[in-house]
Each structure stands twice: as structure tokens, then as C-alpha cells.
Amino acid sequence: MASRDVQDYRHDATRKNLPPAGLAAQGRVAETPKHVHRYDPHLPPKLRFDQTGEADDLDGLLAEAMERPLSEEEARLLLKHTRPWLEWTGKREKHAFEVEPVALNVHERVSAQAVIRAAQREDVQRDLFADPQLPFGDAVKFYEHDVDWANRLILGDSLQVMASLARREGLAGKVQMVYIDPPYGINYASNFQPKVGDKNVKDGESHLTREPEMVKAYRDTWRLGIHSYLDYLRDRIVMAREMLHERGSVFVQISDENLHRVRAILDEVFGAENFMSVITFRTKIPLRAKYLAGIGDYLVWYARDAEHVKFHKLYQEREYGRGTQFTNLELSNGARRKMTKRERDRQSPLPKESKPFTLTDMVSAGRTESCVFDAEIKGEDYTPASGKSWKTNPEGFEKLLNADRIEVPRNVPRYVFRLDDYPVQEMTNMWTDTQGASSKKYVVQTSTKVVQRCLLMTTDPGDLVLDPTCGGGTTAYVAETWGRRWITIDTSRVGVAIARQRLLTASYPYFAVKADESNDPGRGFKHRTVPHITMGAITNHPTLGAALDKHREVLDGHLGQLDEALAEVDGSLRSKLAAKLKAKEKEEGKRAVTDADERRWVLPEDTFEHWTVPFDADEDYPDALAEAVAAYRKAWAKKRDEVQKTVAANAAHETLYDQPEVEKGVVRVSGPFTVEAVLPAEATLPDATESPIGGAPDALDGSFGNGESADAVVDAANAEAYLDKLTRLLREDGASFLGNATQGFDRLDRMAHSVLHAEGEWTSGDGTEQRIAVSFGPEHGPITAVQVEEALFAASRGGYDHLLFAGFNIDGAAQAAIEADSNPRVRTHLATVAPDVVMDDLLKKPAQSQLFTVFGQPRTSVEADEDGHVRVTMEGMDVYDPVKNALVPTKAQKVAAWFVDHDYDGRTFCVSQAFFPDKTAWKKLKAALKTQVDADAFARLSGTESLPFKPGKRVAVKVIDPRGNEALRVHTVGGATYQTEAAR
Structure with missing residues (x-):
């Protein structure tokens, strides 16, 4: 196989070293508190012209202007108070917002090149993943080192993540384009897709997402209806502006329902002078409607600075x-x-x-x-x-x-x-050819053509693109296609799972880079250009006149030959030719007669002019005349071609940014990217959660003693209430094990500890009383490796027999940390908390029993071959179904995806092999690589048994369920793997 048969792009850029999920507990990242304010939810959004009362003085100021010139400050005030802005509930009270720049953990490194190498039975090298492989001492100095760039798929709240990118990683002012596709409507059920592969989102409660982060996102966005929605948008637009380069652009996709409000917010944040355009694009075919059918949505485009914005004209073929x-x-x-x-x-x-x-x-x-x-x-x-x-x-x-x-x-x-x-025409702000997204994987997936045009208009290869509303990963997919760096964020595990699969399994055209031996698109692509020949390009051409004179002399010579041949034409031939003209007039009408017909059939009496020479010879022409006509036309065609070439060479040329040169014979796959998640602020839970309303009015600030703010008091109270509620429910309901066996508690009480939140006793099957500690996960995030390691240490020191982790989600690194714990005296259990316990306000009938369900690991096994290679078999996993509120043993074919890491280092899971039960997942890449990878290997990438590989010391298997949740199991090759009690 030629070395360039399968390629990816590598960007000559760097990023900060983030904490690998498996090392997060070994280092420290400073946290920053945030403030949340309470609003009065009773005022409709209105356009206002003054919020300070200073406008009352404008009449006097205008009177002064009649008597004397205004000062610069007075003129500024006069202009300021004539510009309207949108005001909504709470906006006047909330003069600023604060957001915590959370820490991000790298959970996965994904490389399509690695998967293909594995399919080709080749060794998978670590550098395929853009893994910095820092020494331990440097690796735990989080955010202190620059490492090679890898694109980023991040699970978390977009506001927090953008703050982290801007403040912790120094990416403020570094993003060239931000694409925001916020939810359009207020209905909870319509905004989120609950399962991978299930786009049929209905209104019933069984179809609502149970992801706690998504529930929180919905509450934050819609708790006060349109008012909190506007808060949600403005805060994220403010952060987007901070992220943008001075030449950067933001696009907000929105429907007509809130277009006017979004425009007003963008005017306020970016300034009306930085408005670029409202783009209308078609999304569907008009159906029956009571009034006018809506067939499109809108893109509102603003520049960071309109005078310096980067802009490439896009063209359509004429x-x-x-x-x-x-x-x-x-x-x-x-x-x-x-x-x-x-x-x-x-x-x-x-x-x-x-x-x-x-x-x-x-x-x-x-x-x-x-x-x-x-x-x-x-x-x-x-x-x-x-x-x-x-x-x-x-x-x-x-x-x-x-x-x-x-x-x-x-x-x-x-x-x-x-x-x-000029074979192209400039694109306008009316896009009628963008209907729908082909092969949708996500319920609200945007057409790639829409995002592509925004990206090509405002970015260059190698530029950084940010999408804080990932959804189906369209922006990331388009950015990868066109050689841009990308960061995309979503609160939904379903969205992250869909985007990961979409990016990993796609093939992309290999656009030729200007530096021939480089695969860094930041050096620029070789684009097709087209001439832009205007009238002025001909009339002002410096050498065209001489070229035309030269050809005129040649044509004049041929004109003399035509005159000689014309002398042989007699009256009978002229009559015969004239009869043909009349016959056409009679049969087809006078309008059907062309200039060519008249030149052919109405010959001049004595001499030809250049504008009377026939374009072709009639069959009745004498041979001499027919040959003279052919010779003239041949010379004329030579003149035409040379003139066109001469003019085009000197004319302006337009660059077609959507038509770079494609290098033949090279299949391109996605470059390396990381899957990251927020380290929840609630991981230590002293100030775990915020209420849906949260905070207190500004007027109350400073009224609490000991320097404690109202926000801190409310946060602490909310955290305590959350932990008290879970402790009470666990005490009443017990823990449900597989097979509907329930373990009750003899006693369970709250305890004051950072990671152990309750302790008590239960009686085992043999009648022995045993002590148990409970560590609850955060209300809006997963149990992390940091929490696990701290809780394991605390439980061991406390002399407990059992440690129960109970959370809405438990990330893979946390599961690996439990497996790696070699202390057999403390038995560890992982339990999923029914999300219904925090969805009372969204569900008519939340779950009342089996609220804490203990789950096991993926059912996987490793089998060695005689040659030292191994195969992994995935038999399924115990999937918690939050709708049925039960643990369901799921067959292997029903999982959303599963991955293998050939040599798990305990830091970050590297996807060496990727398997998707969806047999069409690898279809496009399989077709592109039909000569490099045999069909059987790709068929097995939809199966339940891995391809053979040479293992490292540990082999890790990660399984993703249809709701995007992950479970991880680590196998020590050649030795027994320590299992949790739940697995046993």
C-alpha cells in the first residue's frame, strides 16, 4: 500500500494539556465560584430606549445644543439614548453574569487512522492519536504545557465550557467562526433526542430524555419561558464574542418565532454596526398550512469587527x-x-x-x-x-x-x-437549495450545505471553528471536511455519541495543500479559479489591439478569396438559394429566419464584408466558394480562441473557495480528536448545585455575616437538600440488584464529609451486620475518577465493609478506577439513580420505587491466539432503562457502539478498534478503502468480536448504550482482573 493512500490532516497548532480522566485525581485545578440571580417572571420582553432615567434630561441637552457645541461625552449620551434595546424579566437587575471556568477531562482519544491500521492487521502507534505521552510529572501539571493539536468533542454546558476555553486555555480571541444553533421552541419533549438511532421523538413521557444534564439545560433555558431563553442566548452570545478573533464571525440559526429577539440581542452584544446579514435558507417543502406555509429558517450573521471581518465571496455556477x-x-x-x-x-x-x-x-x-x-x-x-x-x-x-x-x-x-x-455569480443571502439534511442521524440536524457556506465565507483552512450546540455534529463534520480545526460542545450524551460515530466513520476528499509535502491544511489549499471578463477587460487590454490587427489582416486576405469565388456564382444559383429562404419563411415563419440563414442564402452582389460572410456553406455552393468559406471560418475560429485566451489571461480571476483541488487516489479520514467532559463543580459537593431559580436579588448582597454571600448560602442549602433527599430515598427504597433482589438498610444517616455523604448498616445474606458508606454523584454530572479515588481512600480509612457509589451517570474513568483498586476489604457497588427523582416538575408520574439500581460491567472476554494476539468478545451489557426504571440485560447487537483500547494506560481511553451495530455506519469508508482493507474486516467492525491484535499489559473495552451512557471494563492480559462486587 502506498504511504499516501490513507491520510488525515495534522494541524501545526497547539493546545493546553488537559487532565486525562484517569489522572484527574493526581493534580489540582483551581475552581471559581459563580453567581446566579433571581428574577421576577412577570414582564413581557419589550423594546426600551432608556434603562437609567437619563433620557429624561435629553430635552435639556437638545436645548443646550442650540446654544453651544456639545462636549464629546454629551454627544455620546445623546446618541446612546436614542438607540433601542430589548429588555426582559431580570435583565435590568442582572447587570453582569459570572460563570465558572470549569476544568475539562480528556476521556477518549479517537483516531480513524488507528482503526484502519487495526483493520489492516498493522500495529497501532500512539502518535496516531496525537497523544502527548508526557512524563507523569509533567502530565499532572494540568494546563501548563502546550501539546499537539487534536480536535475536540466536549460533553458539558456550553457556557461553562466556553469560559474554560477562554480563561484556562487562552482561546479568547482565537476562534474564527462560531456557529450557534439554539433550540427553537419551548416544548421540553421537542428539544432533545433520547436515544441514538431513534429520531422519532414523541410527546409521551416515555420519549423524554432522562439525562440530568439535559434536564438542567432545559430548566435553565425555559424556567421563566421566553425570559430565561433570552438570558440563555445572551450569556452564550457574550461568551461567543469573547472567543472570537477580531476578524471572526458568529452565525446564529433561528426560526421566525424568535428571529426578531435574537437580532436585538446580537445588536446589543456585538453592536448594530457589526451586523452583516440575515440569510434565509430553505429547510422543507411547503405543506398544507392554515395561512402561509413556512419553508425556511434564518442565519443571523454578525462580525466581531465589520471593518476587519474575514470574508470570501462564494459563487454559484451560472x-x-x-x-x-x-x-x-x-x-x-x-x-x-x-x-x-x-x-x-x-x-x-x-x-x-x-x-x-x-x-x-x-x-x-x-x-x-x-x-x-x-x-x-x-x-x-x-x-x-x-x-x-x-x-x-x-x-x-x-x-x-x-x-x-x-x-x-x-x-x-x-x-x-x-x-x-464569468461563469459564476455571487451568492446572495437567499439560499433556496439547502432543503433538509441528507441521511439525518439527529432529530434536529442541520443541512451540511448551510454550515459549509458559513464556514467557507468566513474562515481559511487551519482556522478554529466553535459550535457550542453540537447536536448531530454537523459543524464538526463540515470543519473536518474543509480542513478547519474544530471544537464542538453538547450537554447530551446522545449527541456526543452520534457525532463521534459520524466523524469516525466518514471519508473525506483530500484537498491538495499548497506545500506539496505537507498535510497541514493551515498552509492553504490550491483552489480552482475562474476568469471574470468584463467589457473593460477587453477595451483596456494593453496588447489586444495589436493581436486583433494581425488577425484582421489574415481575415482580409480570406475575404479576397471569397470575392474571387463569388464571381463564379450565377443568377440561377442565387434564385435557388433565395427559394430556400422563402421556403423556411413560409414553413416556420419570418421569426425563424436567422442571421446565419440570410448570410447563407442571400449572397452579396459583388464583394463580401466581414459581417456578410456565411457561417457555413450551402450544399449547392460551388466548390471554390465552399472552400473559401471554410478557410475564412477556420481563420476566424483561430482569432476567436486566441482573443479569448489573451483576454482571460489578463482579466481578473475569482477564487472558488468551495472547489479546492482534490488529490486523486488518496482517501482521507478524520484527524485525531478527543472526547472530553466537564469535571463537575459538584464533584466535592460542598457547593454542589443551584436551584432552577437560584441566587438572591442584588439588594441582598452583603447582608450575610462572615463574608458569606447570598449565593453561597443558597448553593450550600441546595446541595444539602439534594443530599438529604437522596439519602432519604435510598433509606426508604434500598438498592436493587440484578434479578430484582433488593438490599435494604438497617440504618442510613447523612454524614458531613466531602465525598462520603451517608453511612449506615445493612444485614448480608448470612445474617452479618456490615457497615456501608455512600457517595452520591453530583446532581448535574457524572461520578468522576476524582470522586472515586477520594471516596475509596476515605472508605478504607473509615473501616467500612461496603462503598456504594450512586449517581445519574458514572464515567468510564471512574469505573476503571474502581477496577484498579486492589483493596479487597471494601466491596464496591455502582448504582444508577433514577433520573425521575429530580424530574418531579417535568413528569406527571415520576418513579416511586427501585430508585437505586446496582449495575454491572460490560460482559466481555479476552481470548489469546497461539501467535500472541488476542480477540475481545462483547456479549452485551446490563443497561439501565430509566423509562422502565429497571436494569435490562442487553444483547450485544442492541448497544450503540463498543470500542477497544489495545494498550490502556489508565490515563485516557484510546479507540484502537470501533464497532457499530449499525451495518451502514462504515459503508462510505468501506467503499473508499476497498483496495486497502478487505471487506471482511469492515464487516467485523459491525460485529461483536474484535479483530486480532497484539495487546499491551491491559486491554480496555468501552460499551456505549443507546442513551449514550458508557461502561468500561479493563482486562489484564495474562492475569486476573480485579472485579467489583457488582461484577461478581
């Missing part, structure tokens, strides 16, 4: 025929005619080598004295109308005539503008 101005044809022999009806309707092809053209004005809108003259065209004189002038001077006019660029329909000279003079 069309000819019906509905366009190009309805005339110039044939290969120079004859010109109107298109036939079938040609205009594109029901029949155009004649070979013909050129569509249109006719445009030769007269300018004003008058230039040097361009007022009598012009002789085909033996007739023409003068521009009174008060007007030609668009060029006499010298330029002569060039146009000799270049055959002037026609005179209805006695009005017109310029011949060929389609290939």
Missing part, C-alpha cells in the same frame, strides 16, 4: 435557459441565434462547443464627453441618445467590434456577454 438571461447561443462557427424551446427548457443538449450569451447595454447611465462619437457597425452609423455616451472610447469600441462583441438587435448596439466570460 445557469442558462428559461428563467435566466442567457437564452442566446453562439455556435462553434460564430453564428448566433436564440435557443430553441427545448434548449431553454434543458430538454435537449446544446450544440457541441456552443456558448450561451446575453446582450447588455453599450450605453452608460451618464455622459462622458470622450465616449460620445458616431460608431460605425456593419456599415451603419450609431450615436448614443441625448445626454448619454458609450461605455468606452473610440479605441475601445473598435476592439469590441474586431473581437465580435457587438450585436445590433432592433437597431440598438448591444454588448455580447458570454456565459464563460
Whole structure:
């Protein structure tokens, strides 16, 4: 296999070293508190002109202006208070917002190259993942080292993540484009897809997402209806502006329901002077509607600084025929005619080598004295109308005539503008060819064409693109396709799972980089260009006149040969030719007779002029005349081609940024990217959660003693209430094990500890009383490795027999940390908390029993071959179904995906092999790599048994369930793997 058969792009850029999920407990990341304010939910959004009362003084200020010049400050105030802004509930009270720049953990490193190498039975090298492989001492110095760039898929709240990127990683001012696709509507059920592969989102409670982060996102966005929605948008738009480079752009996709409000917010945040456009794009076919059917959505485009914004014009291929101005044809022999009806309707092809053209004005809108003259065209004189002038001077006019660029329909000279003079037209802000997203994987997935145009207009290869509303990963997919760096964020595990699969299994065109031996797209692509030939490009061409004179001499010589042949034409032939013309007039009408017909059948009496030479010979012509016509037309065609080439070489050229040069024979796959997640602020739970309303009015700030703010008091109270609730429910309901066995508690009480939140006793099956500690996960995030390691240490020191982790989600690194714990005295259990316990306000019938369900690991096994290679078999996993509120043993074919890490280092899971039960997942890449990877290998990437590989010391298997939750199991090759009690 040639070394360049399968490639990816590698960016010559760096990023900070984030904590690997498996090392997060070994280092420290400073945390920053955030403030949340309470609003009055009773005011409708209104346009206001003043919020301070200073506008009351404007009348006096205007009176002063009549007497004296205003100072700069007075003028500023006068202008300020005449500009409206949108005001909504709480906005006046909330003069600023604060957001915690959370720490991010790297959970996975994904490399399509690695998966392909494994399929080709080759060793998987660590550098394929852009893994920095730092020494331990450097690896735990989080955010202190620059490492090679890898694109980023991040699970977390977009506001917190953007703050982290800006403040912890120094990416403020580094992003070239932000694409925001916020939820359009207020209905909880309509905003989120609950399962991978299930786009059929219904209104019933069984179809609601149970992801706690998504529940929180919904509450934060809609708790006060449109008012909190506007807060949600403004806060994220403010952060997006901070992220943008001074030449950067933001696009907000929105429907007509909130278009006006979004525009007002963007005016406020970016400034009305930085508004660029509202783009209308088509999304669907009009269906029956009571009134006007809506068929599109909108993109609101603002620049960070409109005067310096990066912008590339995009073009569409010009069309000819019906509905366009190009309805005339110039044939290969120079004859010109109107298109036939079938040609205009594109029901029949155009004649070979013909050129569509249109006719445009030769007269300018004003008058230039040097361009007022009598012009002789085909033996007739023409003068521009009174008060007007030609668009060029006499010298330029002569060039146009000799270049055959002037026609005179209805006695009005017109310029011949060929389609290939400028075969494209600038794209406008009306996009009618963007209907729908092909092969949707996500319920609200945007058409790639929409995002692609935004990206190509405002970025260059290698630029950084951010999408805080990942969804189905369209922005990341488009950015990967076009060689841009990307970061995409979502609160939904389902969205992250879909985006991961989409990126990993796609094949992309390999666009040729300007530096031939480089695979860094930041060096730029080789783009196709097209000429932009205008009338001025011909009339002002410095050498065209001499070239035309040279050809004119040649054609004059051929004209003499035509005159000699014309002398042999007698009256009978002229009559015969005239009869043919009359026959056509009678049969098809006078309008069907073309200039070519008249030249062919009405020969001059004595001599030819250049504008009377036939375009082709009639079958009844004498041989000498037919040969002379053919010779003239051959010389004319040579002139036409040379003139077109000369003019095009000197004309301006437009770059087609959507048509870079594709390198043949190279299959490109996704470059390395990381899957990251927020280390929840609640991981230590002293200030775990915020209420849906949260905070207190500004007026109360400072009223608490000991320097404690109202926010801190409310946060602490909310955290305590959350832990008290879970402790009470666990005490009442017990823990449900597989097989519906329930373990009750003899005693369970809250305890004051950072990671152990409750302790008590239960009686085992043999009647022995045993002590148990409980560590609850955060309300809006997973149990992490940091929490696990701290809790394991605390439980061991406390002398407990059992340690129960109970959370809404438990990340893979946390599961690996439990497996790696070799302390057999403390038995560890992992329990999923039914999300319904924090969804009382969203569900009519939340779960009342089996609220804490202990789950096991993926059912996997490792089998060694005689040659030292191993195979992993995935038999399924115990999947918690939050709708049924039960642990369901799931067959292998029902999982969303499963991955293998050949050599798990305990820090970050590296996807060496990736398996998707969806048999179409690898379809496109399989077709592209049919000569490099055998079909059987790709077939197995949809199966339940891995390809054979040479293992490291540990092999890790990660399984993703249909709701995006992950479970991890680590196998020590050649030795027993320590299992949790739940697994046993």
C-alpha cells in the first residue's frame, strides 16, 4: 500500500494539556465560584430606549445644543439614548453574569487512522492519536504545557465550557467562526433526542430524555419561558464574542418565532454596526398550512469587527435557459441565434462547443464627453441618445467590434456577454437549495450545505471553528471536511455519541495543500479559479489591439478569396438559394429566419464584408466558394480562441473557495480528536448545585455575616437538600440488584464529609451486620475518577465493609478506577439513580420505587491466539432503562457502539478498534478503502468480536448504550482482573 493512500490532516497548532480522566485525581485545578440571580417572571420582553432615567434630561441637552457645541461625552449620551434595546424579566437587575471556568477531562482519544491500521492487521502507534505521552510529572501539571493539536468533542454546558476555553486555555480571541444553533421552541419533549438511532421523538413521557444534564439545560433555558431563553442566548452570545478573533464571525440559526429577539440581542452584544446579514435558507417543502406555509429558517450573521471581518465571496455556477438571461447561443462557427424551446427548457443538449450569451447595454447611465462619437457597425452609423455616451472610447469600441462583441438587435448596439466570460455569480443571502439534511442521524440536524457556506465565507483552512450546540455534529463534520480545526460542545450524551460515530466513520476528499509535502491544511489549499471578463477587460487590454490587427489582416486576405469565388456564382444559383429562404419563411415563419440563414442564402452582389460572410456553406455552393468559406471560418475560429485566451489571461480571476483541488487516489479520514467532559463543580459537593431559580436579588448582597454571600448560602442549602433527599430515598427504597433482589438498610444517616455523604448498616445474606458508606454523584454530572479515588481512600480509612457509589451517570474513568483498586476489604457497588427523582416538575408520574439500581460491567472476554494476539468478545451489557426504571440485560447487537483500547494506560481511553451495530455506519469508508482493507474486516467492525491484535499489559473495552451512557471494563492480559462486587 502506498504511504499516501490513507491520510488525515495534522494541524501545526497547539493546545493546553488537559487532565486525562484517569489522572484527574493526581493534580489540582483551581475552581471559581459563580453567581446566579433571581428574577421576577412577570414582564413581557419589550423594546426600551432608556434603562437609567437619563433620557429624561435629553430635552435639556437638545436645548443646550442650540446654544453651544456639545462636549464629546454629551454627544455620546445623546446618541446612546436614542438607540433601542430589548429588555426582559431580570435583565435590568442582572447587570453582569459570572460563570465558572470549569476544568475539562480528556476521556477518549479517537483516531480513524488507528482503526484502519487495526483493520489492516498493522500495529497501532500512539502518535496516531496525537497523544502527548508526557512524563507523569509533567502530565499532572494540568494546563501548563502546550501539546499537539487534536480536535475536540466536549460533553458539558456550553457556557461553562466556553469560559474554560477562554480563561484556562487562552482561546479568547482565537476562534474564527462560531456557529450557534439554539433550540427553537419551548416544548421540553421537542428539544432533545433520547436515544441514538431513534429520531422519532414523541410527546409521551416515555420519549423524554432522562439525562440530568439535559434536564438542567432545559430548566435553565425555559424556567421563566421566553425570559430565561433570552438570558440563555445572551450569556452564550457574550461568551461567543469573547472567543472570537477580531476578524471572526458568529452565525446564529433561528426560526421566525424568535428571529426578531435574537437580532436585538446580537445588536446589543456585538453592536448594530457589526451586523452583516440575515440569510434565509430553505429547510422543507411547503405543506398544507392554515395561512402561509413556512419553508425556511434564518442565519443571523454578525462580525466581531465589520471593518476587519474575514470574508470570501462564494459563487454559484451560472445557469442558462428559461428563467435566466442567457437564452442566446453562439455556435462553434460564430453564428448566433436564440435557443430553441427545448434548449431553454434543458430538454435537449446544446450544440457541441456552443456558448450561451446575453446582450447588455453599450450605453452608460451618464455622459462622458470622450465616449460620445458616431460608431460605425456593419456599415451603419450609431450615436448614443441625448445626454448619454458609450461605455468606452473610440479605441475601445473598435476592439469590441474586431473581437465580435457587438450585436445590433432592433437597431440598438448591444454588448455580447458570454456565459464563460464569468461563469459564476455571487451568492446572495437567499439560499433556496439547502432543503433538509441528507441521511439525518439527529432529530434536529442541520443541512451540511448551510454550515459549509458559513464556514467557507468566513474562515481559511487551519482556522478554529466553535459550535457550542453540537447536536448531530454537523459543524464538526463540515470543519473536518474543509480542513478547519474544530471544537464542538453538547450537554447530551446522545449527541456526543452520534457525532463521534459520524466523524469516525466518514471519508473525506483530500484537498491538495499548497506545500506539496505537507498535510497541514493551515498552509492553504490550491483552489480552482475562474476568469471574470468584463467589457473593460477587453477595451483596456494593453496588447489586444495589436493581436486583433494581425488577425484582421489574415481575415482580409480570406475575404479576397471569397470575392474571387463569388464571381463564379450565377443568377440561377442565387434564385435557388433565395427559394430556400422563402421556403423556411413560409414553413416556420419570418421569426425563424436567422442571421446565419440570410448570410447563407442571400449572397452579396459583388464583394463580401466581414459581417456578410456565411457561417457555413450551402450544399449547392460551388466548390471554390465552399472552400473559401471554410478557410475564412477556420481563420476566424483561430482569432476567436486566441482573443479569448489573451483576454482571460489578463482579466481578473475569482477564487472558488468551495472547489479546492482534490488529490486523486488518496482517501482521507478524520484527524485525531478527543472526547472530553466537564469535571463537575459538584464533584466535592460542598457547593454542589443551584436551584432552577437560584441566587438572591442584588439588594441582598452583603447582608450575610462572615463574608458569606447570598449565593453561597443558597448553593450550600441546595446541595444539602439534594443530599438529604437522596439519602432519604435510598433509606426508604434500598438498592436493587440484578434479578430484582433488593438490599435494604438497617440504618442510613447523612454524614458531613466531602465525598462520603451517608453511612449506615445493612444485614448480608448470612445474617452479618456490615457497615456501608455512600457517595452520591453530583446532581448535574457524572461520578468522576476524582470522586472515586477520594471516596475509596476515605472508605478504607473509615473501616467500612461496603462503598456504594450512586449517581445519574458514572464515567468510564471512574469505573476503571474502581477496577484498579486492589483493596479487597471494601466491596464496591455502582448504582444508577433514577433520573425521575429530580424530574418531579417535568413528569406527571415520576418513579416511586427501585430508585437505586446496582449495575454491572460490560460482559466481555479476552481470548489469546497461539501467535500472541488476542480477540475481545462483547456479549452485551446490563443497561439501565430509566423509562422502565429497571436494569435490562442487553444483547450485544442492541448497544450503540463498543470500542477497544489495545494498550490502556489508565490515563485516557484510546479507540484502537470501533464497532457499530449499525451495518451502514462504515459503508462510505468501506467503499473508499476497498483496495486497502478487505471487506471482511469492515464487516467485523459491525460485529461483536474484535479483530486480532497484539495487546499491551491491559486491554480496555468501552460499551456505549443507546442513551449514550458508557461502561468500561479493563482486562489484564495474562492475569486476573480485579472485579467489583457488582461484577461478581
